[in-house]
Structure formats: C-alpha cells, structure tokens
Amino acid sequence: MVLTPTRLRQSLQDVPAAVTIITADMLKRFGIRTIPEALRLVPGMEITRASGPDYRINYHGGSVLVPRRMNVLIDGVSAYQPLFARVDWSSLPIAIDDVERIEITRGSNSAAYGPNSMLAIVNIISRHPRDVGRAFAAIEKGSNGVAAATVRLGAAIGDADLRLTISREVDGGYDSQQRAGADHDSQRLTRANLRVALPLGPASTADINIGHVEGVREVPGVDSGGVTYPDALPQDTYASLTLTHNVAATHQLQVRAYSWVDRIQQSWSTCYPTAFFLPELFNLYRANPRYANEVLAGRAPTGGSVQDDALAATAIAALRALGTAARTPTCGTADQSLVQRRWDVEIQDTQVLSEQFRFVVGAGVRQHSGSSATYLGTAARNTIWRAFGNLEYRPIPDLALNLGGYGERDELSGSTFSPRLAANYRLTDQQTVRFAWTRGNRTPDVQEQRADWSYTLYDANPALRGSSTIRLYQSAQSPGGLTAERIRSVEFGYLLNVPSYGLLLDAKAFDDRLTNLISEKLQLSSFAPTNSGAVRLTGVEVQASAALASNWSVFANYAYLQNHDATNALETTQYSRHSGSVGVWTSFGAGWSISAAYFGASGNGLGQTAYGRTDITLGKSLRTVGQQHVEASLTARRLDNPEQTYFRDFGANGTLKATYSSRLQLLGQIRVNF
Template sequence: ESPAAVSVIDRDMIDASGFTEIADLLRLAPGFQVGLSTLNNITAVTYHGQADALPRRMEVLVDGHSVYNSLFSVDWHDLGVALADVDRIEVVRGSNSPTYGSNAFIATINIITRPRYADPGWFAQATLGSNATRQGTLRHVGDLAGFDYRLSLGYDQSDNFPGRNDEQLLRTLNLRAWHDLSDTDALEIQLGARNGPIGRGGDDLLFNPLGANLGSNAVASNRQLVRWSRVLSAGRDTSVQFYHQRHREQDDATVGLLSDLLQVPPAAISFLFPGHVDEVIRSGLFDYTDERYDLEWQLNDVSDERLQWVAGAGVRLNRTKSLVQLGRTDFVKNLGKRAFADMQYRLAEGWLLNASGMLEQSDTLDPALSYRLALNHTPRPNQTLRASVTRAVRDSGLFSNNMEMGLHFSDGDPINLVGYSPGGLPPEKMLSWELGWLGNWFDRRLSLDLKAFREEIRHEIIALPGLAPEPLPDGALILGNGAGVDITGLEGQLQYRPSPRDLASLQFSLADADDRFDPASTGRASEAGRTPHLTLSLLLAHTFSHDVQLSLGYYHIDEMRWQGAGEVATGKLPLPAYDRFDLRLAKRFRWSAQDVLVELIAQNIGNDAYAEFRADNQFDTRYFLRASVQFH
C-alpha cells in the first residue's frame, strides 16, 4: 500500500552480503551507485547518478532522525552506528520530499537499529583484514532503573586505498534507552559520540601544495535525541521529538607563510593586501563546525479502516562555521520551518488513494510546497499496481548560498578563491512520474517489484568553470542554476526465498539521462554520462547442514562519470564499467551460553582492480575475517 517504491535490506541480506561498511549495503537497492572517493575519504552514495562525492539530494535517517550535514550532506563515516546494530534499511526509491522534506529530493534511506528487546546480554564482534582493517563492536542490552537500554562501543581502523591519505581510526559510543512513563506514555533517549583521526586526501586541491604529506584530521561529533509519545486512543497517537547534533573536524593543514607562498618579502604583504601583515595561511578544506537543532510534533490516526492520516510540524536551525569553505570566522545560520500531512483513503475494495504534502520555508527558501498523489489498485490479493506523480522542491541551502572556498586571512578576508556562490540561488525542482507493479507468489516466497519512471530535474545547482566575476581568479568555479536533466528508465527487484536456508535477490536499473543544454556550446560536461545505463546486483546465499552458509554477491555498474574531482569541464573520460564478485563463507556454533559466528569474506575476487569514483581509486581484492559472539 506504499505510495512509492520501497526496498528493504533486511538482516538476512546484511549478513549474506559480507559487507563491512553500511554504505556498501545500498548496492543491494535498485538504482543505487556507491563509490569511495580518495580525494576526501568520503563514500558517495547516490540514486540514478548525477552526484559528486557529497550527494545533497538524498535524506539519510537513523531510527527516524536525519543525519544530514549542512556543509557536506551525509558523511557515512560519521553515522555512529555499528553494522552489527543495524536491523534493516528501508529505502524509498524516488523523491520523498512530500514526506521528509527538501533533503529527500531523490530518495530516502532509513537505517533502523535492532528492536528494544532484541539480543539481551553481551555481544562482541571483531573484524581483521586487508588494508589494515581493524573493527570492533561491544554491546550490552539490559535494563536499569526502569529503563531498557542498548549500549554499544565501536572501534573502526582502516587504510582504505594503499598509498593514499585516507586512513582512519574512529571510536564510537551509542546509547539508546526506553522508559514507559505510564500505560499510554513512553520516553526514548538516544546519545552518541564519535571521535578520532581521519585522513582526508586532498592531494590535488588547487590551493593546497602539500600533496601527499597532508596529515590526519581530528573528528569529534556528538548527538542527543529525546522522543516522547502518547497513545491517545485505539489507533491514535502523538509524539514530540527533539534532537541536536554537532560535528567538529579540525584540519590543521597550512600553506605556510603567505610571503613564502607568493615568493615575496614579508613586508610586501601589507602593500599587496592593505590592512594585512604576513601570516600563516590555513588551507584545511575539512576544517569546520556544523550543528543542527530540530524539534518536531506529529499526530497519527489509523483508527478508521477507510481513512488514515498523519500530520505534523517542525522547526530546524542549522549553523556552520568554516574559514576555508565559507570565509567566515563566525557561524552562518539557516532557520527552517515545515508543516506536513499524509493521507490515504480507501476509495473502494482494491483501490487506495494517497496524498501527501510538505510546506517548507527557510532563510534560503521562500515558502514552497512539495506534494505527491498516488493511486494503488489491487486486482488480485497477490498483485498491486501503482501510479504516482510527485513535485519536489529542494532548498538551495546554507552551503550553496554561502560558499567562498579558498585561501583567507585569519579574519576571513579572501586571498585566492577556487569556488564562490553569489547567494540567492533558486531552489532545485523535480517533477517525476512512476508506474509500479508488485507481485508475490508461493506464500510470498517469490516476489517481484517493477518500477517505470521519469524524473525531470530543473534549476539544478552546479559548479560552472570560467564564469566567476572579478576579482576572482581565472578557473574559479561559481555556483549557479543549470538547465537540468531528464532521466527515464525501468528498475526492479526479484527475490526468491524458498526456505529459511535460501536467499536469491536480483536488483537492476536501466536508465537514460538526457541533457537540457548543449555541452558543446556551454563547455560543460554532459549530464547524460553521470547516470549509468545499467546498474545490477545479485545476492545468493544457502545455509548447509551444521549451520554453514555460503553466499555470493555480484555487482555491476556501466561506465559512469562522477561529478567533482576535476570533472566540471568537458573532456574527462567516464570510469569504465566494472564487474565485482564477493564471496562469504560462515559457520555458526550454538552452545548453551553463547552463539559464535565466524566469517571469511573476500571482496572483488577473480578480477583485476577496478576504478571506483576516480580513475586512480583502484579497488583490488580484499580479504576479511570476522568473528561474533552473543552471550545468553
């Protein structure tokens, strides 16, 4: 009865995949592309391409609250969630702005952790493997002073791509606690913290001559969430949620004294830059602080079998500070407000109408409405047809309206810029159509989900070369609104689970992107090459006797050009298509006091290294040994 295409990556698929990173699991959702950028050690995850290393059109949630970062969208290293704590990932494939707002412009990913009473007692997991990978998780589930709680500690060390400045050593603490205040009232509390060094690449930044000698950044993030809920009556409930998150990353990279950089006497600086003297110039691209406060109220009513609805409102404050990215020593703020409603009405037996809308306004967005209309028809108990139309509006946001990227004096005055925004950018807009068909057979052991779609994106925010006004230097990029791109295609998922011991899941996406401009006359790279024609994944798993499981994963992406990393102008060749095979062999030991799982994982076996995100990102064969124990 969903008004949009939804894929669920459940715990069985998570285990069988053998992945060691949460972001990689999105390879198991139709239409998604994943790539690790060594330029900044950020994993890019996007839907239907059209993205750089920091996709800003996709909402990512953890247990229902956003982890979106105002400056760098979603940093998958900073989720603060251990892979072992994930119960499932729900993926809305397509614009979900009418439900989750501006950030859900093309898709929504909700990472849901283990249920309240699952896995009581102690749990420990350790992973060792290629590229100096050392991962560990320690978890305890219990109760104390009327609270049920889940406490997790995590350790994540790896070197990612050899010879690159992308090592990391991150430590994590997470607490999720529940308390029943009464028969009708409940309280949930979440606390999290993550810190440690991380290498951010940066060896080809235009304004950073340090190259591979860059050091590690110091990361420190924390988050707090409080959610109160009340059951008003049968089928009716309300909730209020407040959360705060803060991310601080310290990047101490410098270009040294300005006089040395310009090769002039120190005394000449005051003549070249009136009001300034010679000083050490910071060049750390990832030296910033980002903070968010969010308050939301929601009311749900499913008491009527024919009409069900949810409504709510919220307010959000984002604030960011970065000398290199924004040219500011103080915080830049963006206050946003929203109101939303979602209704489904049963017109007749087998016919369901869904209407949803989100009204948003912020310091960078005039009042704008995103909406969706969907009609579901069930001609047979095991088959559903869906037709929907969605209009989505994406706030141009804090970063796109305030970018002033480059070298600055300590007071924020610019020296040399490589990127600039004039501010006041109009929002991005999209109109999308979708036809879906869902079928299941043999008591739901066999299921098929097909979706035909067309997405028309307009006013897309892009970086254009050579258009920056004086006094910006030649070659500086300026943010602006482009003409857009149209994406048309067919995607789907076929799953077969004949028994609890077997799993087969096939995901595919066929897509074509068409420019709304002429690349030859504009000097811009074609948008068409940023959406791969074919994206394909296959996961097979079988559990033999004695609790031995063998699983195989296959992943294919046609040639594709990611934005960024010098790709803005025409002439850069797309990355070639690749085929990747992963293999996992696991053995479970069941004893009276504990269950033990031992896994041997091989990634990209039987193939040469392939290019991921950039031509010099060579993903070779990798091996991992993972052991887990659950104490009863």
Template sequence: MLMIRSANTSPQHLCLTAAFLAFFNLAAYAENTASDFMSEDDYMGEVPKVLTVSRLSQAAADVPSAVTVIDRETIRASGIVDLPEIFRLVPGMYVGANAGYVYNTNHAVSYHGITSAYAGSMQVMINGRSVYSPLFGGVNWSELPIAIIDIDRIEVTRGPNAASYGANSYFGVINIITQTSDETPANSVVATHGSGRNEVFYRHAGKLDALSYRFTADYRQDDGLDDRNDFKRMRFINSQADYRINLKDTLEFELGIADGARGEGNIENDPFVFLPRTKQINNHYALIRWRHHISDTSDFTLQAFHNYDKSDDETTSVNLRPIIAAISPVVAASLVNDNVYVNNAVVQQRTDIEAQQTFALGKQIRAVWGGSVRQDSVYAPNYLDSRKTDYFNLQRLFGHAEWRLHEKLTVNAGALIEHNDFTGTDTSPRASLNFKPHPNHTFRIGASSALRTPNYVEEKFRDRLVVATTNPGQNPLIFQYRANTGNLAPEQIISRELGYLGKLGRLQLDARLFSDKISDVIRDANRTDLVVPPNAVLLNPFLGADITTNVNQGGAEVNGIEFQANWQLSRNTNLLVNHAYIHIRETEDGLKLDYTSSAPRNTFSSLLTHRFNPQWDASLAYYQTSEADLLGDGNKVDLIRKSDLRLARKFQSGRYNGEVNMVIENLFNNHYEEFADYNTFKRRGRINVRLDF
C-alpha cells in the same frame, strides 16, 4: 567467654535455628508459589499499547512509492563492513567507495545519478534523526556513530517523498532503524580483522523495571586504499533506552559520542596548500521522543534531537615564495611568511523539534500530520570566509493520508509546506493510486514533487587564500577558489512513476518505470565580476585559475526502469536480483557537460545465499556498474565487475552463541576504479568473529 558464646550449641539454640530455617524455607516456598500462581490479571489485565497507529507502517501494497527494505539477514549475508556499501543492493543506487578530494574517506552514495563526491540529494535518517550535513548536503558516512550489527533494517524510499520526510527528500529517503534493546542478546562481542581493517565491538543490553536499554562501544580503523591518504580511525559509544511511563506513554532516548582521525588531502590535486594531513573529528548527538497513545485510532509523537559534528583541520602550505617568484620576484620578496596557514575547521550542528499525530478515520482512512522547526548552524571559517557561526532556520508543516476507497484501490496524497532562510516558502505535493486487482498483484501510478534547498556550500561557499606582503602598495595577495553569489532558487524535481508489486509463487517482484524531470539545476559556473579590495591583488588571472560560483541553470530528464526480485529458490536458498537502467537527457540548455553521464546506464546487483545446514551458510554477491563520468571531483570510470564471497559457521555452547565468518571482497581481484581514476580497488579479505552471551 567469647569462645563459649560463639560455640553455643545448646538444644534450645538448635531448635530456634531449625525453626528459623524452616520458616525461611517456607517463606521462600510461598513466594515461589505466589509467582507461579496465575491470576485473572494474567488473562484480562491491560497490556501497554505497542503496535499503535504511529508504529504501524503501510503495507507494501499500499505504499505510495517504491521501497526497498534491507533486513538484518541481508546485511549479514552481504558481508559489508562499511554501511554505505549496502546500498549497492538498492536498484538505481550508485555507491562509490572513497570519493573526492575533500572528505577523502567518505563514500559517494546517490540515486538516479547526478553523483558527486558530496551527493546531497537524499534525506538520510537514523531512527528518524536526520543526519545529512548542513554544509554540503551529503552524509559523512564514515563518521556516523553506528555499528552495522545494531541495525535492524534499512528502508529506502526510491523517489522523492518530501511530503512524509521533509527537507532533502529529493531523489530518495534512507531510513536506518536500529534494533531495540528487547531484541538484542544481553552481551555481544564482535571482532573483525582483515586487509587494512580492524574493528572491535561490544554491546550490552538490559532491563530495569520499565526501562530497557542498550550500550554499544566500537573501535575501528581502516587503512583505506593504496595511493590515497584515506585512513580512518574512530571510536564511539552509543546508547538507546526505552522507558515505559504507563500503558499509554513511552519515552525513548538515544545518545552517542564519537571521535577519531581521518586522512585528508591529495597531493595530485593540490600540491601547494591542502596537502596530505590528518584531521580530528568529534561528534555527538542526543534524541528524546515521547510517544503518547491518545486512543486506539490515534497517537501523538513529540521528538527533539541535536547533532554536533566537528572536524579540526589545519593545514600549512608549501613555501610559496618560489612559486610567486616565477610571476614576480619583487612580490615574492615582499611576502611576510613563506607559508600560508589555513584553519579549515568545520562545526556543524542541527537542532530539530517535531510533533506529529497519526490517526485513523474509520477503517478506510489513515493519516498523519505534523510540524517541525529546525535550526542548522555551520562554523567553517575557510568555506564561508567568516569566523562567525552561520544559522539556517527551517519550519515545515506536513500531512499525508492513505484512503482505501475500495478493497482493490488505495489513494495516497500528501503535501509539505516548508519555509527556510535560503529560499523562502516552498510546497511539495504528492499523490498516487494503488490498484490491487488480485491479492498478489499491485499496480501503482504516482507523481511527486520535491524541492532541494541549496546547501551551505552551494549558497555561501567563498574560500580564498590570503597572502600578506610588506609592500605598502600591494597588500595583500588573494587567491580566490570560490566566490558563490548566493540567492539560489531551489532545484526542483517532478517524479512520475508506474510501479508493479507482485508475488508469483516464490518470486517477489518490484518493478518501476520512472521519469524524473529536474529543473533549475544548481551547477558550477565561472565568475568574472569579483571585485577585491582596492589595495589587494587577485592572483587568479596570473595563475590562469577560474573563480567558481553556483547558478541555477539547465534542466534534465532522468528516465528509466528498475526492478528488484527476491526469489526463494528453496527452503535454504535465496536469490536477490536488482537492476536499473537510467538515461539522463538534457531538456534545458546549460548543464555541465558530464551531467548526462553522471549515472551508470546500467547497475546490476545480486545476492545469492544458501544455508547448507544449521551451522554453515554462504553467500555470493555480484555487482556490476557500467561506465560513468561522475561529477564533483569524480571522473570517467570504466565498467566494474565485483564479486564478494562470504562463508560463515554458527556455533553454540551452553549460553554462548556465535559465528565465525570469512569474507573475500573482489574475489577475482579485478583492479577496478570507482568514482574516479584515483580510487583503485584490489582484492581484500576479512575474518569476523561474533559471540553472544
């Protein structure tokens, strides 16, 4: 029975089936034609507002300061694997791979000198999210959960620009902008293998109606340099999404999470307490941004973000008994433990909410104004000598206007008023005039002032080693590293410049004469008035060790010239050349000795790229840095000459696109030292494969 039913092949049944199929096909056909049928809406329909005033940046000729834009193609051609390396292509920027004794794996990146391992004089943002460390003011470059291949471009403002970018926009501003999900292929896989370096990357981008999104996952490991405990491992996932609510409102989301391990400690610097060890890092961040289009000439943006950076770091000293026995056998005998344990964990957080309105007044004036509130917090029991989390609040109001007085004349003016817990209320103004006598030539004259609020390390660094004893009269022993007194004033910079921006045939030139006057310099100083509890013994005098604090002392002038030239030699060949000459002069007594030599006198970089055919291309980068004597864990290093060569082949097969490339860093194998004499670099090579589908 069952069989008969299922094998029902009566003519009637066949007819019905045929009719159904015919109907189904017709329906499919109708649907097809309907979607192909263009309607008046395809021509006249409303389109979401995309390039609204807040998204439109100033034209290079109208910008009030010197800006270097490093695009995706330049990043690709440079062959770098560590993000801060790219700043070698910014005139006046110093990059030292593998910096100091703490944060071994970090790069020192500074502009116009005053370079230390913890160089904290720049505002650094990823898609508008400020990522410099509240603790030491610099950036933990190696801990940023960002993949180089996701970067669309990097805009570097050379010179202070607090009026537009707020706190820490002191020597310069770095804004890293990632690709939107619309711009990326649906899937990408990248693998890198080479001298001590391995990395794998996967990215997926997609679209669900009004939501477009991208996920990136990355794993990397790097063995670091010979003779240093500076290996790093990290894995992260980050994501970016845009949701279009309607034609006028968009929500943007960014999320990321990372963890990994880092080598830390240096036996030569400290053979007793902070020994070579491994620390664990855990970071995450979240950002939400609402863009609202008010009218054709006005936009409103509201954004909030949160950063969380944690490093677990514990260290146990060597046996201290023999060391103390050399001073006093009696005290040594009274030690409770042979070793001292230090909890050097650091948790840094930042929460920031910012609102801003961008608008145009007629065709001549464009302006932006807004305000933000921020709370930074630091938990660092060793650095701050407190088990409590410390909070730092900052509020700011800012405004900036561009006024095109005449076709040939643009005025920019702006100011920032900032209030923070460390230094109270400060104002940073700026103004400039751009004169464009010819569409291809622009001259700029400008002045800008900015204040650098001391960071936690400068204001509150008070770390000591406490050694417990059983001796009732002398209990305990204290070794004091630093005992910062706090109450520092902000460091101030007044920067004046004369700039030229020109297009001479195929050559684009950006030249700048500058003079930065720095006062109230925050520097290290010895402290002699430290009082320890009556029952404790201070070990420093016995060991001949100074106790350090920070003070505002001295002033300097940084003068120089820098230029950047981009020369399209032929359709397939391009040459990028940067040079900076920097001279630091003491103008007020009291600077540290090596302050004036903390920037190389000359930095030069160039990148030559050539495309042989649609498949093959090559690039040659050359970097030269004159000798310098660097601050904060750094020391004297000689002239550096380094050449990197990159050879790449693109391929395509069906829907697969890809590239294989090979990079040789330090082609001539010069054994040079960077930042300090304990960072020695040799030749390294890598191979990199990318597949998009």
C-alpha cells in the same frame, strides 16, 4: 510493513513508491560490513568510493563531486548536514551490528520529509534495546588494513531497556591514490551509542538516543602547495528524544526533538610565493579575479572599471616593492576547520478514522548554524519551519489513494511545497499496480547562498610586513539569490507478493525531470552557482527476492537508466546505464552456510569506470556449553578491476583514479552473543 514512504505504517502493496528493504540477516549472510556497501543491494543506487573514507552516493547518480539530493535518517533523525548539503557516509554514528533493517524509498520523497529528500531517502532503523541479548562482541580483520571490534551491552533497569554499543573501526582504503601519489587515505573511527526505551505509563513511551563518533580521516591531497596532508579529525555528537502517546487504539501522538553537532578539525602546512599573500592582490581579486591573475602573470590588465584599474596599480606597486622576494616561498599553517550545529523539534499526529480513512499530519522547526573562518568568513544561521501531511483513502477495498504534501519556509531560500498523488490498485491478493506523481526539491545550502570563502595562513615564515597571519589572494563570495532545485517525477509500478514461496517482486518505470539545478563546480577559483542546470532521468528497475525453502534464499536487482538532456556535463559524471546485483544463500547442516553475490555497474559517467565485484561468504554457527552463540564467517571478494577512475578533471589533474594492489580481498569475522 514499512513506515518510511508516507510516515504511515503500510504494507508494500499500499505504499506510493518503490521500496527496498535490507535486513540484518542479509547483511550478515552476505558479509556486508558498512552502510555504503549495503546500498549496492539497491537498484539504481550509484556508489563511488573516491578514497578510503570518501564515499559519493546518490540514487540515479548525477554530479560525482558533491552528491546532495538524498536524505538519510537514523531512527528518525536526519544525518543530512544542511550547512554544506552532504552526508558523511563514513562516520555515521551507528555500528553495523546495531542495524535492524534499512528502508530505502527509491524515488522523490520530499512530500513526506521535505527538501533534501529530492531523489530518495535512506532510513536506518536500529535494534530496539529489548531485542538484544545481555552482551555481544565482534571482531573482524581483513585485507587493506581493515579491522574492527564491537562490544554491546543490554540491560533492563526497572521498566527501562538499555542498549550500549562501542565500536572501533580501521580501514586502510586504497593502496594508491593519484592525488596523493601514495597510500594515504585510511580511516580510524570510534563510535559509541546509547539507546534507552522507557515506558511512561500504559499508553506512553520515551525513546532516548545518544551517539558520538570521532577519529581520523586521511585526505589524499587538496592543496597544490601542501607540505603535509590535510587530514581531517571528525567529531560528531547527537542526542534525540522521541515521546509517543497512544491516545486510543486508532490515535497516536509523537513528539521528537534532537540536537546534532558536527566538528571537523583540519589543518596542514603549505607554502606559496610571498606575492600570493599581498593584501592589495586580495582586494583586486575580490573586485576583478581576471585582473588579479593578469597582474600575477606580469601583464597589465585592461577592460575593467576605473576602480579595477586603480586597485591593479596599487597591486603592481606592492609586487614591485617586494622585488625578488615576491617569488620566495612563504610557509605556514592553513586551516579549514568547521562546526555545524542543528536542532529540531517536530510533532506528529496519526489517526485511523475508519477502514477507508487514515492520515498523518505534523509540523516542526529546525535551526542549523555553522562557523568556519574559511568557508563562511565567521558564522551563519538558518531557521526552517515546516508542515506536512499524508492521507490514505480507500474508496473501494482494492484501491488505495495517497495524497501527501510538505510545505517549508526557509529563511535563506523562501518557501517550497512538495505534493504527491498516488494510487495503488490490487489486481489480486498477490498483485498490485501503482501510479505516483510527485514534485520534490532541494533547497540551497548555506555555503551556496552565503559563502565567504578565503584561506588564512597562520605562523607564516617569513612574516609579511611584520605579520605572521596572512591571507591568500584568492577568495569567493556567493552571489546569493538561489532558489530550490526541483524534480517532477512520474512512476508506474507493479508488485507481486507470494508469501507461501517467500517471493517478492517489484518493478517500476520512471520519468524524472530535474530543473533549477545548481550544477556548477564550486571551487575557490570559480564560485558562481546558478539555477541553470537541468537533466532528465528515465528508466526501469526490477528487484526480486525469494525464500525457495527454509534454507535457501535468492535475490536479484537490475536498473536501466537513461541520463539525457543534461545542461552541464557534471550531471553525467556519476551515471551507469546498467547496474544491479544478484545473490544466493543456503545453509546445509551443522551450522554451516554459504552465500555468493555479484554487484555490477556499467560506469557510463564522464571519467567513470565500470564496477564489478564477486563475494563468497562461508559461515559457521554454533552454541557453546555456556549457551553463548558463536558465529564465524570468511568473505572472499574479487574485483573485476582493481583500478577505479571516478572523475575527468579537464584541469591539471586529468582523470582521477584510485587503485588496489590486488583483485582479491579477504575479511574474517567472529561474533559472540551472550
């Protein structure tokens, strides 16, 4: 039974999409300790680790620079940051030991969750407070500076069940980074999460979730003039309240509200020639970037407007006034800190009218705002209204029809509507075929629509014209007027479910046409987003799992993908024609178990290398005299290639790469349940 595809609780035989379920047992058995690494179990999922804390993840890939077309939920709360259209995978505010299961809808799910669920949606479901023990502790230590410690307490206070988890995680990342020239991409994070389940009577419950994560993410390098690294200090805090009321056995109302604040402090020391900070050059660049670059190169620009010529003359005079000091370095502190805030309120009504009709409808409003002197000039805000619904209708017992839609009104980008029509037909009790037609979208983020991007240098030395606060001549402003990216998806699927053998097999063929894409590389020196991009993604996927016996289980996943008709080469930078994984687990008495798994991707993207990894995990489980349950495991991991290239930059950087010093990695873990 899954909830994610339509917001209705349905069996896999009835859902209008391909779904991958990753359970807590799978994570433990195969030694998987992070959410990004868990997603390697999903056929068709592209995972690129550009640096220790920097994961680029997207279903079926696309542009590796900023994957922006997949949504992530944690207990129903979206972790997608709409201000800059991204998911911060490394600092999700949930400890891996609190994950009950992960449901991944492999396909466009805008019809259920709206824009930003354009290609897929990942729903991370945490352990309910009543399902955890009184106490839990875990420690781990591994290669590449990996270390972690987790403590969880469970309690019942009156009718309320509580779960409090605090964890500390350290990861050293790669051993060398091309952009840094050294090992500088580690991460240190502390997470805290409190979940409270409180009955409000015989038919109502309240679920409260409060989370916080903060730490340090080392950044290999951004600024060509940088003296120090621009390391980031993230600080995310969220709180959610979900009220559920069962009006009747066949009727449920739910209200959910949440607030989320993301903060990143990021500053560093840098030096550039004094001429780069002339206000006259800044004004010229705003009017005509080519003119400003020509002036800096010592040439007299031509071909512009009369106003451009006048601004150029002023800038040339200012450069001459500096004389030889124009090339003298000016040093100071650059800053690109930002704050993102969002709040959301949603009401949802679910009813079972008969054996033939079930539906869910709802509406909500979300507001997100942000402030960044670097990216937005000052601050920006956007309010979004939405309504959604899904109907399951059975005209005959073996046929389930799903009709859904999601409409949204965005202050910055206008209105969008995402429909879905699907049919699931049961050939037998164990076999189902499905067809799904879906339209989805992704609305442009605030930076794409309202960017006012420039860099200010503080504590400048030497001061320029008596001021120690100066501004780099380059800047960027969004032209605005962008519309939503679009997808039209057609999927044919087959499901085989044989519970007596624990066998589950799902196969699908798909044809996704993506249009109106904002495919350009958005950078300070070239910020010109348009809706001119397009790409077509076609292929097949198969996933299978089986419990051969009480002590044997296996899984296998494979995806074949064709990325074609791309109008922009960046849409081919994260693309594997072949990808998949296979694994086996067994226990063999006295609490011992062993698993082996292989994860691979052919890496056909522009500048992308193939990925291959073999994991072997040996586990031991026992109970102590005091009835504590102790589990220990050791995972040995071998990389096919310790060096990864992930993007071919046609500028000065060439092909970007990151490298481990060894193919072999080890990770040891000890867990104690009290």
